[in-house]
Each structure stands twice: as C-alpha cells, then as structure tokens.
Amino acid sequence: MLVSTHDGPGKDAPGWWKSAVIYQVYPRSFADSNGDGLGDIGGIRARLGHLRDLGVDAIWMSPWYPSPMADAGYDVADFRDIDPVFGTLAEAEALIEEAHAAGIRMIVDIVPNHVSSEHPWFRAALASPDAPERDYFWFRPAKGENMPTNWTGEFGGTTWTQAPDGDWYLHLFTPQQPDLNWDHPAVRAEFESILRFWFDRGVDGIRIDSAALLFKDPALPEVTDGVPHPFHDLDAVHDVYRSWRRVADEYSATTTRDRALIGEVWMPDVERFTNYLRPDELHAAFNFDFLGCAWDPALMRACIDRTLEAHAAVGAPPTWVLSNHDVTRHVTRYGRADTTFSFDNNLDRTPVDLELGTRRARAAALLSLSLPGSAYVYQGEELGLWENEHIAEDRIQDPMYARRGHTRDGCRVPLPWAEDEPPFAFTGSDHALPELALPELALPETALAEPWLPQPREWKDRTVQAQTGDPNSMLELYRQAIRLRRAEPGLHAPEMTWLDHGPDVLAYTRGPDFACVLNLSGAAVALPDHVSPLLVSGPLDDGGLLPPDTAAWLRLQPTPGH
Ligand code: NOJ
Secondary structure, X not given: OOOOOOOOOOOOOOOHHHOOEEEEEXXXXXXEOOOOOOOOHHHHHHOHHHHHHHOOOEEEEOOOOOOOOOOOOOOOOOOOOOOOOOOOHHHHHHHHHHHHHOOOEEEEEEOOOEOOOOOHHHXXXXXXXXXXXXXXXXXXXXXXXXXXXXXXXXXXXXXXEXXXXXXXXXXXXXXXXXXXXXXXXXXXXXXXXXXXXXXXXXXXXXXXXXXXXXXXXXXXXXXXXXXXXXXXXXXXXXXXXXXXXXXXHHHHHHOOOOOEEEEOOOOOOHHHHHHOOOOOOOOEEOOHXXXXXXXXXXXXXXXXXXXXXXXXXXOOOOEXXXXXXXXXXXXXXXXXXXXXXXXXXXXXXXXXXXXXXXHXXXXXXXXXXXXXXXXXXXXXXXXXXXXXXXXXXXXXXXXXXXXXXXXXXXXXXXXXXXXXXXXXXXXXXXXXXXXXXXXXXXXXXXXXXXXXXXXXXXXXXXXXXXXXXXXXXXXXXXXXXXXXXXXXXXXXXXXXXXXXXXXXXXXXXXXXXXXXXXXXXXXXXXXXXXXXXXXXXXXXXXXXXXXXXXXXXXXOOOOOOO
C-alpha cells in the first residue's frame, strides 16, 4: 500500500535532517525472516521495535534492489523493484509505512555512477554496437594494443573490460558495474524519474552513492598530478545535484514530508567537499574526514573545527560518522596502535586491543552524538560489535578483496540478537523475546541456512538480549544518549563553544547548561565545574576524576546572559 504523500495531517518537521540520528540498515545482515541466511525486509519489519527503542530518527537503507550481488547490491539491475532475496516492493512499501508510524523516516540508497551489467540498458548496449543504449555507457575502441586508459579503479585494478565486439567499456568498480555516461540526457532523465518513484512511495531522503564520480573527461586523459582529475569531482556534477535538489524541494513544498539528499563524497579538499553542500545542492554529506581521524586530541579538535567552519560557510549541517558498511568497525580501529582509517593503509589483522577499542568507542558515541549536526549509527555499532577479521578466505564475498587484498565483509557480519551461540537469532529464534519487544521471526519448517558471513562466538555478550537492561552495556549507553539528545534543548541549536580544559581534553558547551568532556590524555582529569553528570561513557574514578578515553555529558550552572 502506498503512503499518501499529497495530503495528511500537516507539515512534517522541516529540516529534520539537520540534527537527525540516522541509522544505517545493511539489509543482508540485519535480520533474516525466511531462514536463507540472508537478512530481508521481513526481518527488518519484525525487528523495527529495536530501532524505535533505540530512538533513531531515520533509517538509511543500503541497496535492496534486484541485483546479481556482484558488489552486495551496489550493482543495481532495476531501481524500481526489490530483490527477491530481500522481499517484494509491497513489503518495502509496508516497511516505509510502518517506519513512519513508529516515527522513523526512511532514506533509500541510489547508485547513479553505474548500473549492474545485468541492467536492461547494458544488456541492450552489449547486444549491438548500434543500440541507442550504447551511448548511455562509455564504450571505446582499444588504443592500439591497449585498453583506452591506464586508470586504476576505485577497488584497485583496471577500469576497462572488452566487450565481445572488440570495444572496451568503462567501470570504475568491478566489470559487473559499467559506468553510466552522465553527458547523455536520457541518463539524467532516468535518475530524476527514479527519485520521483521513491519520493512517491513516501521516502524522506536519498543517499547518493559515489556522488563525486559521475562525470568523466571525454578526452579520457591519463591521471596526472597537478592537472584536473579525469573522473573525480568534475564540475558538471553540480548541475545534476542542482536539478535533483529541485525535485526534492518540489516534494518538500507540495507534500507533508520534507525530503533530503545526502551525498557519499570522499574528498580530501574540504572546500571542494562543501561545494556539494551549497544551498541549491545536497542537504548533507558524510563526514569521512572525522571517520578517518586518529584518536588524538589535536587532530580531532582540528577536524571538528575544520568541519564546523566549512559547513557554516555554505550553511549546511555537519554530519558525524564513525562507521559504515565499507570501513573497519571503529571498536577495532580505536583498539589499534594506528587509529586512522584509509583504504590506502591496510591494517587488517594488525594487533588490536578490543577492550581499549570498546572504551574509546563508548566515548566516541558521546562525542558524535553531542556535536552540532546529524549523527550516523551503522547497524551493530550500538551493540559494540568489532570487525570480524577471521573470515575464512573461501567465505569472503567482497569483490574488493581480489583487487586490494582487503575485505569489507568483516564489518558486514549479521547482527547478534539473542541466545548464546550463532546465529544469535539473526535467523529466527527458538524463543520469543517479549521483554525486548522483538517478535519471533516467522520461519519456515525447513532447515535454516547459516548466516551468509560467520559471526564470532564471542558476540554472545553483545546480543541485543544480553545488553538490554544492563546499565553498563553499549546498547543502553546509545539508548540513553539518544534519549537525552532529544530531550536536551542545548543539543538542538547549531552552536557549540570550546571550553579550555588543556590540550588533551576536548570539552565544549552546547547551549547554556550542557557540556561534553572527552579525555584523550593518558591520565585522569578533573571535570569542569558542573551541577551533575548526565551520562558517562565509563565510571569516574574514586576521586571523581574522568579517566582516559572516557567522556561525560554534564549539566552546568547556566551561564549568565543565556
Ligand atoms: C560506495 C558504496 O558505499 C560501496 O559499498 C560500493 O562498493 C561502491 N560505492 C560502489 O557502488
């Protein structure tokens, strides 16, 4: 059933995306309702109560469209349907409606840079060099004996594959993900129509995959230092987002729901990054600068300042992201000697102290949930999950592994919900879980398949069931923090003010009587003057000092003048 978007009880909160907590659902790994070992929409619907109890404002749904799954669904064969592995379009519509009824907005993931090689356009293009669809892609003859360029793909490796007729086609990712030609008006028209398709179904936002890659220099020059890059961040891309913004604004103006566009823009140059966030372009973009930043007071503070300043310059809300389905989970990252993240710096299986990583992840949650702007939570981060770095090679599915020797599968492992051993009720449960308001998944009688990726046995202490009601658990920390974030007026205003508490402590106020203090030094520190602690990421020591790698939210005496 369709959600009515053209009438209704009045306007949705305008600008909800400016301060929302947005939870990323990776549907293959959330919950499996049909026993095939892969998560699905039935599982998400059955476990929506978890997200309601967590208190998130919106769900960002990673791709759920029909796909051969060469890149876990980021190879889309049809943007207007749902892969049978996940369910049906009717189920997706029901989920959108149920999420809305639970006060949760829905964001879908659109992949404009490429389609699946099984997409009807590409099949037509391959079938005949004369097909009009040929021009929707980048087909080129060989350059002498060689492929048209020597570009390195985003996953590593080459970027061209030879079609049976001898021409080569471009793919910045895998050969199963041919790049679209965004200079062609049919491509532009198609994606605007896809946006409308999902907006008509009531979705509140669009996450835009690989948003800076769409255009290519048609002269196809080699990548050379000091000259404009032939396929990163070409200026023409902004015109596309201006027209997408007009579509989103039209829906915001003429329906009850305010729509947002959120870009995946990996861009070291902050100014070029915020170009995407000018008032007539995207509403928000993921902060990968923050995600990749080392656990270091000076670097973190500089990153926060850089973020606030750059976003203020274009009037866009900052975002705070610690993890997603592409990067090493931050419990693991923060437990290593090198706490940065970059695809060019493979730290897989280097020593990790999970206790330290967990302590820091708890503190990072209080940081990211109290900075001005919107915050993202990647499924499982609220459970304190770590990267599974011990997936046997023959079970690895990520196409990045063959090209870069690094797999993203370790952060994509199915969630542990209940019980003491795998599949931890990811696939069904023998027990109803009434105390968690998690209905049993209605499973068929047939044998259940194993989860598509192996769950560490040690996750028995990290299930939703094990953590619920335990005041020291990561889950209860996230629940309390999100609840307080909603209730604290200071956390709703765009301003923050640094407090001087020494170079190794990040301390700031939000509003007249709220402060966050994060101790990044090696020794316990005194808290600033305060009325009472509101929430701490770990116990204060006997003298009431804040231990290292610990954060506190404090109620302050209101500052005069506020
Ligand atoms: C970015 C997505 O987040 C990632 O998972 C995917 O592999 C690439 N874009 C290609 O679509």
